Amino acid sequence: KVVETSNNVSEDPLPSWNEGNTKTAIMDYVQDVTNETSENFIPEIDRIATFDNDGNLWSEQPAYFQLFFAIDRVKQLAPDYPEWKNTQPYQSILEDDLNTLMSFGEKGLLEIIMATHSGLSTEAFEKIVKDWLMVAKHPRFNKPYNELIYQPMLELLDYLRANNFKTFIVSGGGIEFMRPWVEDAYGIPKDQVVGSSIATEYDYNNGSPVIKRLPKIDFIDDKAGKPVGINRFIGRKPVFASGNSDGDLQMLQWTDSNRYKSFQLYLHHTDADREWAYDRDSHIGKLDQGLDEAREKGWTVINMKEDWKIIYPFQKSK
Amino acid sequence: KVVETSNNVSEDPLPSWNEGNTKTAIMDYVQDVTNETSENFIPEIDRIATFDNDGNLWSEQPAYFQLFFAIDRVKQLAPDYPEWKNTQPYQSILEDDLNTLMSFGEKGLLEIIMATHSGLSTEAFEKIVKDWLMVAKHPRFNKPYNELIYQPMLELLDYLRANNFKTFIVSGGGIEFMRPWVEDAYGIPKDQVVGSSIATEYDYNNGSPVIKRLPKIDFIDDKAGKPVGINRFIGRKPVFASGNSDGDLQMLQWTDSNRYKSFQLYLHHTDADREWAYDRDSHIGKLDQGLDEAREKGWTVINMKEDWKIIYPFQKSK
Ligand SMILES: [Ca+2]
Ligand SMILES: [Ca+2]
Numbered sequence: 001k002v003v004e005t006s007n008n009v010s011e012d013p014l015p016s017w018n019e020g021n022t023k024t025a026i027m028d029y030v031q032d033v034t035n036e037t038s039e040n041f042i043p044e045i046d047r048i049a050t051f052d053n054d055g056n057l058w059s060e061q062p063a064y065f066q067l068f069f070a071i072d073r074v075k076q077l078a079p080d081y082p083e084w085k086n087t088q089p090y091q092s093i094l095e096d097d098l099n100t101l102m103s104f105g106e107k108g109l110l111e112i113i114m115a116t117h118s119g120l121s122t123e124a125f126e127k128i129v130k131d132w133l134m135v136a137k138h139p140r141f142n143k144p145y146n147e148l149i150y151q152p153m154l155e156l157l158d159y160l161r162a163n164n165f166k167t168f169i170v171s172g173g174g175i176e177f178m179r180p181w182v183e184d185a186y187g188i189p190k191d192q193v194v195g196s197s198i199a200t201e202y203d204y205n206n207g208s209p210v211i212k213r214l215p216k217i218d219f220i221d222d223k224a225g226k227p228v229g230i231n232r233f234i235g236r237k238p239v240f241a242s243g244n245s246d247g248d249l250q251m252l253q254w255t256d257s258n259r260y261k262s263f264q265l266y267l268h269h270t271d272a273d274r275e276w277a278y279d280r281d282s283h284i285g286k287l288d289q290g291l292d293e294a295r296e297k298g299w300t301v302i303n304m305k306e307d308w309k310i311i312y313p314f315q316k317s318k
Numbered sequence: 319k320v321v322e323t324s325n326n327v328s329e330d331p332l333p334s335w336n337e338g339n340t341k342t343a344i345m346d347y348v349q350d351v352t353n354e355t356s357e358n359f360i361p362e363i364d365r366i367a368t369f370d371n372d373g374n375l376w377s378e379q380p381a382y383f384q385l386f387f388a389i390d391r392v393k394q395l396a397p398d399y400p401e402w403k404n405t406q407p408y409q410s411i412l413e414d415d416l417n418t419l420m421s422f423g424e425k426g427l428l429e430i431i432m433a434t435h436s437g438l439s440t441e442a443f444e445k446i447v448k449d450w451l452m453v454a455k456h457p458r459f460n461k462p463y464n465e466l467i468y469q470p471m472l473e474l475l476d477y478l479r480a481n482n483f484k485t486f487i488v489s490g491g492g493i494e495f496m497r498p499w500v501e502d503a504y505g506i507p508k509d510q511v512v513g514s515s516i517a518t519e520y521d522y523n524n525g526s527p528v529i530k531r532l533p534k535i536d537f538i539d540d541k542a543g544k545p546v547g548i549n550r551f552i553g554r555k556p557v558f559a560s561g562n563s564d565g566d567l568q569m570l571q572w573t574d575s576n577r578y579k580s581f582q583l584y585l586h587h588t589d590a591d592r593e594w595a596y597d598r599d600s601h602i603g604k605l606d607q608g609l610d611e612a613r614e615k616g617w618t619v620i621n622m623k624e625d626w627k628i629i630y631p632f633q634k635s636k
Contacts, residue, residue, distance in 0.1 A: 045507060122549055166509070179553045189363065190553035191484070191510070200549060202542040202568055209568075209575050211549045218550075224520040231440055231518060231529045233551060235497045235508035250520055250527075257527050 013159040015309075016152040016316075022307045025300045026156065029263045033239070034163045040261040044164045048236050050194075050251060051157070052243035053171035053178060055285040056267050057186060058149040059138075061276040063098070064284065065145045066177050067109070069132055071101075073116040090115075102283075113174075114215040118198055121210040122176060129180045143314065146181050151316065152308045156242075157186055165240065170194045170230055172222035172247055176213075194233045196221045226251035239263065245285040249293060256297065264299035266290055271305040331477040333627075334470040334634075340625045343618045344474065347581045351557070352481045358579040362482045366554050368512075368569060369475070370561035371489035371496060373603040374585050375504060376467040377456075379594040381416070382602065383463045384495050385427065387450055389419075391434040408433075420601075431492075432533040436516055439528040440494060447498045461632065464499050469634065470626045474560075475504055483558060488512045488548055490540035490565055494531075512551045514539045544569035557581065563603040567611060574615065582617035584608060589623040 017023040033042040054060040074084070074093045084090035089108035092100035101108065117125070133146050141148060157167050167188055169178060175195030182188050199216040203209065221229040227250050230238065241248070241255035244267040252264040268287065269278050280288040294301050302308070310316060335341040351360040372378040392402070392411045402408035407426035410418035419426065435443070451464050459466060475485050485506055487496060493513030500506050517534040521527065539547040545568050548556065559566070559573035562585040570582040586605065587596050598606040612619050620626070628634060 045501065048509075166507075168509075175550075175553070183363065189484075191366075191486075191551060193553065197550065200546050202545040202572070204568070204571065207571075209545065209572050211545060227520040227527065227529060228518050232493075232515065233509060235493070235511065250522070253522065253525075254520070254527050 013162065014152065014155045016155055018307055018309055020307060022300055022302050026159075026263070026265070029240075029261070030159065030163050033261055042239055042260045046236065046239060046260060047160075047163070047165040048168065048234060048238040049160050049165045049240035050168045050170040050230060050234075050238045050242070050255070051153070052245070052248050052251070053169050053173055053182075053195075055244040055269065056150075056242060056248075057153050057169070058145070059275060060285050061278070062139065064173070065138075065148075066173050067112075068136065068138075068145070069129070069177065070109075070112045070116045072132060072136060073128070074112060077116070110217070114198070117174060117177070118213045118215040121212055122200065123210065125176055125213055126180045129177055133181055141312075143312075146185050147314055148312060149185050150308075151310050151313045153242075154186065154313065157188070160240065161187070166192065168192045168194060168230075168234060168238075170221065170226055170241075170251060172196055172220070172225075174198075175221075194221055194229045196225075222247045224250045227254040230254065241265070242267070243290075244269065245287050246290045249290045252290070252293075252299065256299075264294070264297070265302065266294050266299060267302045268304060270303050271308075271311070273305075274311050275304060277305075331480065332470065332473045334473055336625055336627055338625060340618055340620050344477075344581070344583070347558075347579070348477065348481050351579055360557055360578045364554065364557060364578060365478075365481070365483040366486065366552060366556040367478050367483045367558035368486045368488040368548060368552075368556045368560070368573070369471070370563070370566045370569070371487050371491055371500075371513075373562040373587065374468075374560060374566075375471050375487070376463070377593060378603050379596070380457070380602075382491070383456075383466075384491050385430075386454065386456075386463070387447070387495065388427075388430045388434045390450060390454060391446070392430060395434070428535070432516070435492060435495070436531045436533040439530055440518065441528065443494055443531055444498045447495055451499055459630075461630075464503050465632055466630055467503050468626075469628050469631045471560075472504065472631065475506070478558065479505070484510065486510045486512060486548075486552060486556075488539065488544055488559075488569060490514055490538070490543075492516075493539075512539055512547045514543075540565045542568045545572040548572065559583070560585070561608075562587065563605050564608045567608045570608070570611075570617065574617075582612070582615070583620065584612050584617060585620045586622060588621050589626075589629070591623075592629050593622060595623075 014023055032038050032040045051057055054064055071093050074090055078084055078094055089101055089104040089112060133144055138145055138148055160167055169188055173195050175193055175197045178193050178195055179190040182193055197218040199214040199218040201212045201214055203212050237258045238255045239258050239260050240263045241252050242265040255262050256264055269276050332341055350356050350358045369375055372382055389411050392408055396402050396412055407419055407422040407430060451462055456463055456466055478485055487506055491513050493511055493515045496511050496513055497508040500511055515536040517532040517536040519530045519532055521530050555576045556573045557576050557578050558581045559570050560583040573580050574582055587594050
């Protein structure tokens with residue numbers, strides 16, 4: 001009885017996961033590669049686990065949350081830019097016309113990102129992101145965006161860390177958009193976040209130095225950029241990789257080529273009631289080629305509807 | 319007696335440092351900022367310590383060790399490039415004429431780096447670096463280069479980590495030249511290494527993916543590049559920074575602007591007998607403006623000759 005009430009190893013490390021093939025595959029893998037007597041044993045220093053963020057650790061519908069941030073910021077800055085009223089893509093935002101905004105495609109979004117994410121110091125930007133998270137609410141759930149993180153994935157991150165894996169985010173999202181909140185949300189320190197970035201510049205600023213954010217893309221951490229970013233920031237091939245879209249395919253392939261036994265995990269959004277259901281035809285988080293390759297190679301695919309008892313931390317029973 | 323023989327806190331954590339102002343300043347700082355009752359207490363997550371490498375964690379004379387690596391590699395590759403016999407800067411290397419090589423300045427060195435550090439996969443490059451360290455010997459000490467690391471700095475790194483600082487390398491040297499050996503040498507994992515880099519590219523390679531090293535500079539982690547690199551890789555301002563040249567000045571200024579109590583450490587090479595003595599006029603590791611600013615701002619300056627009992631681990635008494 002004493003043993004049972006203490007935090008002992010027989011406790012389920014993944015309580016929000018339903019029993020089934022997915023949960024079993026994850027736990028079998030971790031138990032195998034951390035077992036010193038197994039031929040698949042992996043030394044601790046090589047236990048690198050990388051996680052995509054959007055649609056993988058938190059939701060990404062009806063649009064990337066970073067886009068909602070950029071939209072809110074355009075509205076906030078608009079009084080200083082009266083010309084935006086008649087200039088696209090800004091006009092569409094000020095008129096709450098998301099369809100028109102989307103019609104400008106990647107080029108339009110890039111312009112919005114540049115206008116809203118640069119021109120200030122890294123310190124000022126961090127504060128703006130934190131302030132936004134305090135007030136902004138998701139349109140469907142009416143919750144702060146950083147509460148729309150996946151409870152089962154939090155448990156998986158903890159479980160891996162308890163087994164001496166080092167957990168990293170490897171996301172197409174902006175690195176400095178993520179860093180202000182991921183430590184609290186996921187227990188992943190800022191220096192273990194890989195993401196897209198804009199160029200920066202050091203300014204001595206008469207003895208009060210700042211790093212200035214410039215309106216210029218530095219690195220896109222997506223698709224083939226993910227293995228490049230992993231190599232640049234981590235310097236070691238992961239043994240465990242987790243994503244939800246075709247943008248993660250190269251990261252999973254790269255991990256799959258590890259000489260150690262590795263694990264590839266795709267999250268398939270199949271739950272329209274509790275979250276969203278989308279895959280091959282989605283504009284956001286398209287999962288098409290990845291789904292085929294996962295089946296072909298025997299990678300593990302989470303069926304959100306079947307495998308997860310709850311989605312978000314606020315749904316935990318008290 | 320039992321207490322004294324166990325690894326207890328009263329043991330000197332910096333046994334290779336002579337008693338004096340430098341050692342006292344370091345230990346006073348660490349004890350202060352890790353004391354929960356002190357107004358200068360720093361939470362563990364913010365205890366970021368960054369160390370320059372060349373001339374700071376290992377020696378850098380009579381030339382950067384990475385240049386010796388590049389020279390050896392030019393000689394190794396020369397049979398495949400017969401034109402190098404009559405083409406500078408390669409010719410100077412093949413004729414062991416370092417003075418002529420140096421006369422080509424930064425442009426010549428960059429060409430050598432490109433020719434010797436690119437055109438192969440990251441995995442192949444790592445093996446070449448490791449193989450080189452197994453056979454190459456330093457001209458003065460006749461030891462492998464990775465034995466010419468500073469014993470007092472190893473103790474400082476251990477001491478900081480024992481006090482829950484996270485230790486990083488932030489070096490102008492090549493990130494992929496350092497990563498193969500710094501874990502063993504300094505106990506610093508690959509993902510805590512910031513350095514200069516060349517561009518890379520992911521290649522699926524018919525299912526055996528590689529990351530290819532391209533003949534193109536990606537990032538120079540020196541001078542104003544150091545705060546930029548720190549921001550990019552670490553995402554947090556250090557509280558402790560250690561360097562030995564004017565190339566570290568911006569990193570020390572950046573650290574000095576931390577809202578937490580911070581520590582700036584310069585290593586002054588003053589020991590011509592046991593190591594080398596150089597500062598304001600040196601071509602390598604020039605320390606001029608930094609020395610003035612250290613005095614002006616009260617930063618701590620290590621006097622190698624006075625402060626260090628031994629220089630290298632192989633000088634430890636058995
Ligand atoms: Ca995603
Ligand atoms: Ca140096």
